[in-house]
């Protein structure tokens with residue numbers, strides 16, 4: 001798979017359709033695979049922290065979650081085909097799981113959120129097999145129990161929703177001990193499936209303004225979002241045009 005280097009993070013040159021197909025291949029193949037879904041903030045973090053950048057690049061697939069990453073690829077004259085939002089990829093995989101193809105496990109969010117997401121999704125997909133739910137607030141004793149539970153349930157797909165960069169670090173550290181076919185880090189997705197947080201309307205998504213909608217709804221994100229102009233300037237002045 002061709003990869004586009006955005007400030008050191010190697011993003012897969014894939015469309016949503018290709019990403020879904022690749023993810024399904026990962027589930028069918030032996031071993032455990034991981035998919036990361038960085039937006040501009042996370043790419044910027046990786047630029048500032050080479051060990052985190054190396055960790056992201058260990059993933060089996062890295063998709064461009066944010067429109068900023070796609071714009072950056074255009075500035076670098078190595079355009080990515082489209083934005084592949086982590087939430088959308090995860091939702092497509094849930095749809096497949098809803099046909100009875102794969103078992104899933106939800107890990108993350110505040111207590112009760114994974115269960116609420118399960119209830120909502122099972123209304124939509126009655127055959128959806130959710131083999132486990134765990135909230136994302138844990139101490140080290142509970143963490144071991146979570147790992148044991150995932151190992152015992154052997155899900156085809158494990159969604160880890162601890163927010164970035166915590167979820168990527170957690171996945172990279174524990175993936176091999178979990179026995180899940182595919183592990184994805186998909187941030188606030190559980191909150192959306194649970195109905196706790198609203199996804200931006202399609203008009204915002206199409207206009208590449210989902211970040212603005214999230215800022216409007218959650219003004220506390222303001223300081224995190226200061227990474228965005230920094231990201232744009234860094235791409236303009238430091239970005240190299242590299243395709244791997």
Ligand code: UDP
Nearest residue numbers: 108109110136137161162163164187188191
């Ligand atoms: N979260 C969690 N454990 C933590 C910190 C955060 O489970 O220790 C959850 C939080 O409840 C929320 C998600 O991680 O559901 C982070 O959502 P956010 O929208 O910030 O995701 P990001 O933009 O980082 O992908």
